[in-house]
Structure formats: C-alpha cells, structure tokens
Amino acid sequence: MSSEGSAGTLRRRTKPPTSSSNRTSSRLSREDWINAAKTMLVESGIDGVKVDLLAKRMNVTRGSFYWHFEDRDALLDALLHLWEASNTEPMLAAIKAAGARGDREDFDATVGRLWIDETEFDPAFDSAIRDWARTDPDVAEAVHRIDDIRVAAFAEMFKSYGFTGDEAEVRGRIIYYHQVGYYTLGIRESSAERKRLGALYDKVLLY
Structure with a gap:
C-alpha cells in the first residue's frame, strides 16, 4: 500500500492543535475517519480513499487525520482490519x-x-475489499486468508450435518463461493424474494 504524497514524513501530534479550525477537526475520532474511508472505498474504490478527499468530504482540515494516523497507509491498515472484524466475526458466529x-x-x-438482513454483514464492503485486492498483493493475501477461514468454518458446519472429509470441504467451498458470486454479480433481490427462494437454495446447497 502506497503513501499519499509526503504524508509518511508527518508524525502524530503530542498535544491538541490550537487553531479554531483544528479544534473542530480534532473532535473527529479515529473511527470517524475509518468509517469515512469505508464509505469512500465502497463508493469510489481505493483510489478515492485519500486524505484530502476525506477531509473535504467531512469539511475538516487534514490536521484531524494526522492526530489519529501517521499516514495514509495506517488508515488503509485500519480499514482492512475493520473489514476482517466487522464482516468476518459475525459470519463465523452465525456459521x-x-x-x-x-x-x-x-x-x-x-x-x-x-445474508438476507445484511445488518451484521456488509456485502458492498466485502466486494469493495475484493476490488482493492486486485491491485494490492498485501490486501489479496489478507482476502485469501479470510476466505480460507470462512470456508473452513463452513466445512465444519457440514461435518456437523454428517458429511466427512473432502465432501464437507467441497460443500463448504460451494456454499461460500455461491454467496460471494451472488454479491460479485451485483444481484439485487428484495428480502421477501430471497426468503421465498431460500428453501430452494437450501435444498441445493445443504443436502
């Protein structure tokens, strides 16, 4: 992941800035910046996640950013960690x-x-991370690692349903790849429609 401009040379401040504009911007939390970066990633891709653009969008100075992050790379690392936590932990718990x-x-x-409610799992965020991974080897490695963890969890689920060995593993892959493909293709259906078709999906994927 590359730094933006000369941001990598800036250091975290050791005391609050004193100007009125910086006092306002310093009220933004670290989470505010990460969530803004998430929104920008989903809307514009990784090229849109830049300090200047985020500051302009939130109507603050860059000073608030450097209060919380050393550079853009630090923000991108935090964004990736957010994805791992917010989009994987709830899924693993559900599985x-x-x-x-x-x-x-x-x-x-x-x-x-x-998957249907999409309140604990954000498919748009997942897809945006995958798009980012196509241009960043480090992100691609993280995505592969998380995919392996998710597939392994599904394989364990199928073992609890009575399948063993390779069959449990392959079934775990199929059900996971099916859902990733659903999001990647941009299929949009109402919750009612997805619930209506759920029994058919279950018949194909679970039995």
Whole structure:
C-alpha cells in the first residue's frame, strides 16, 4: 500500500492543535475517519480513499487525520482490519450457530438471516475489499486468508450435518463461493424474494 504524497514524513501530534479550525477537526475520532474511508472505498474504490478527499468530504482540515494516523497507509491498515472484524466475526458466529446442533434447519435462522438482513454483514464492503485486492498483493493475501477461514468454518458446519472429509470441504467451498458470486454479480433481490427462494437454495446447497 502506497503513501499519499509526503504524508509518511508527518508524525502524530503530542498535544491538541490550537487553531479554531483544528479544534473542530480534532473532535473527529479515529473511527470517524475509518468509517469515512469505508464509505469512500465502497463508493469510489481505493483510489478515492485519500486524505484530502476525506477531509473535504467531512469539511475538516487534514490536521484531524494526522492526530489519529501517521499516514495514509495506517488508515488503509485500519480499514482492512475493520473489514476482517466487522464482516468476518459475525459470519463465523452465525456459521458456528448453524452447526451447533447438527441440524440443517438452523441454517436459515443463522447464516441465512445474516445474508438476507445484511445488518451484521456488509456485502458492498466485502466486494469493495475484493476490488482493492486486485491491485494490492498485501490486501489479496489478507482476502485469501479470510476466505480460507470462512470456508473452513463452513466445512465444519457440514461435518456437523454428517458429511466427512473432502465432501464437507467441497460443500463448504460451494456454499461460500455461491454467496460471494451472488454479491460479485451485483444481484439485487428484495428480502421477501430471497426468503421465498431460500428453501430452494437450501435444498441445493445443504443436502
């Protein structure tokens, strides 16, 4: 990940800035900047995640940014960590719950709900990270690692349903790749429609 301009030479401030404009901008938290970067990534891609553009969008000076981050790379690292936490931990919890009793009937209320509601899992964020990974080897490595973790979790779920070895692994891949493909193709259906088709998807993917 490359730094923006000469930002890498700037250091974190050791005391609050004194100008009125900087006092206003310093009220922005680290999370505010990360969330703004997330929004920009989804809307404009990684090339849009630049300090100047973010500051302009939030109507603040660059000083607020350098209060919280050493440089743009630090922001990009934080953005990637946000994705790993916010889009993976809820999914892993849902997958674990789906396999807790070894009953396929639990899938819709756990993983199915996660994918349909999209409140704990942000598909647009996931797709934006994948787009970024195409141009950044470090991000690509992170995406591959997280994909492996997610697939492994699904494989364990299928083991709880009675499948073993390669069959559990392949089924884990299929159900995960199916959902990633759904997002990548930009398919948009209403929650009602997705729920209506859910039983058919379950029949194909779970049995």
